[in-house]
Structure formats: structure tokens, C-alpha cells
Amino acid sequence: EAGVTQSPTHLIKTRGQQATLRCSPISGHTSVYWYQQALGLGLQFLLWYDEGEERNRGNFPPRFSGRQFPNYSSELNVNALELEDSALYLCASSKDRAQETQYFGPGTRLLVL
Amino acid sequence: EDQVTQSPEALRLQEGESSSLNCSYTVSGLRGLFWYRQDPGKGPEFLFTLYSAGEEKEKERLKATLTKKESFLHITAPKPEDSATYLCAEAIGSQGNLIFGKGTKLSVKP
Numbered sequence: 001e002a003g004v005t006q007s008p009t010h011l012i013k014t015r016g017q018q019a020t021l022r023c024s025p026i027s028g029h030t031s032v033y034w035y036q037q038a039l040g041l042g043l044q045f046l047l048w049y050d051e052g053e054e055r056n057r058g059n060f061p062p063r064f065s066g067r068q069f070p071n072y073s074s075e076l077n078v079n080a081l082e083l084e085d086s087a088l089y090l091c092a093s094s095k096d097r098a099q100e101t102q103y104f105g106p107g108t109r110l111l112v113l
Numbered sequence: 114e115d116q117v118t119q120s121p122e123a124l125r126l127q128e129g130e131s132s133s134l135n136c137s138y139t140v141s142g143l144r145g146l147f148w149y150r151q152d153p154g155k156g157p158e159f160l161f162t163l164y165s166a167g168e169e170k171e172k173e174r175l176k177a178t179l180t181k182k183e184s185f186l187h188i189t190a191p192k193p194e195d196s197a198t199y200l201c202a203e204a205i206g207s208q209g210n211l212i213f214g215k216g217t218k219l220s221v222k223p
Contacts, residue, residue: 101147102159104149
């Protein structure tokens, strides 16, 4: 069974640009979660999507947004990039929104110059 | 405030030297306590889920236990390949997201 996949693996942008990160969940999983892991910090929750709807968001500004597609894959968009957005962005999926175990992808390393 | 605290921040062991990692969690409303392993630059790898006090789970050299206030990850006779950062996380109420601790960086020397 294929795990969670993310693309691209690395992304380099300049300040003010927009970044789009993509995630495909494990087959049969309907919930997708996005986390940010900045250097030296723990995993910080960004967004949770289930059945195409945003269910919860963490303490991040509105320029962090995303969506979930009918096939349950998801996209994270970061607008007006700032230097401090440089981090490892992790996507996780779970079977449903009943607090099932979350399985993580390999992450996308975003570097903002 | 929901909070997960892990200790120690870093742990250096000799190969074969058993030890334990600690995770203190928010007691009220816990729906699950999770342990993950993370290698540098990679996504966390799921290890265990614990749901109620007294529960224990084992996998190879690792055993996770849960009390009413804490969880422990016991590592028996570790090998160098067990070197990684071990993350503890809690699921609270119906929020959906996991709340992570900052992790314990384990280094096992041959």
C-alpha cells in the first residue's frame, strides 16, 4: 500500500511570491492535515480537511490556505511568502475524522530567499 | 492550554544501554496519545497509539506505556539505527489536529 506522497520535495521561492504544495493521502483515507516544522521548532498544525471541507485551522495568517479535491488529495497555498515561512511542510492523512492515527508524508522543504 | 512536554531534550546512549523517554500530556479530553519517530529531513514515522491509562504496546526494542498523566517510551538494548528524534503527540476533543511535543533526540553510539 502506497503511503502519503507530497510534491515537490524541495521548493525555492523569493519573498513575496506564492508557493503551492501538493499531497496525496493513503488510499481510503478521507482526512488530510497540514503541519509546518520550522528549524528548531516542533510541528505546528496548519489546516485540516475532511470530505472536501476545511474543518479546523491553526494559528496561522490567512495567507496560508488550501483545499481538498474530490479524490481527497490536497493543496496548500502560501501567498506573499516571508523569510520565516522557510520550513518543512508535512502532510498527513487518516481514515476519517474520528481521531484515527495520522500517517505522514516525506514533506516539502520550502526555502524562501 | 493544551501542552505536550517531552524530556529529556537529548539523550546519548551506548549501544545496549536501555533507557526511557518521557511525555507529559494534557489530561482533560485526551482521545489518543501518539508516538512517532522522525529521521532528519523526513516525515514522522508512526510507532504507537495509546488510548487509556495502563495500556502498553511493543514493537521490537520499543515499548510505550500510558499513565493518567504521562507516557513513557522504553528503549531496550538500543542499536545505532534507533538514533532519531522521537515525538509524542496528543489528540484532544474533536479538534482533528495532533499537538506535538518538541521531541527527544536520541543518539546511540556503537
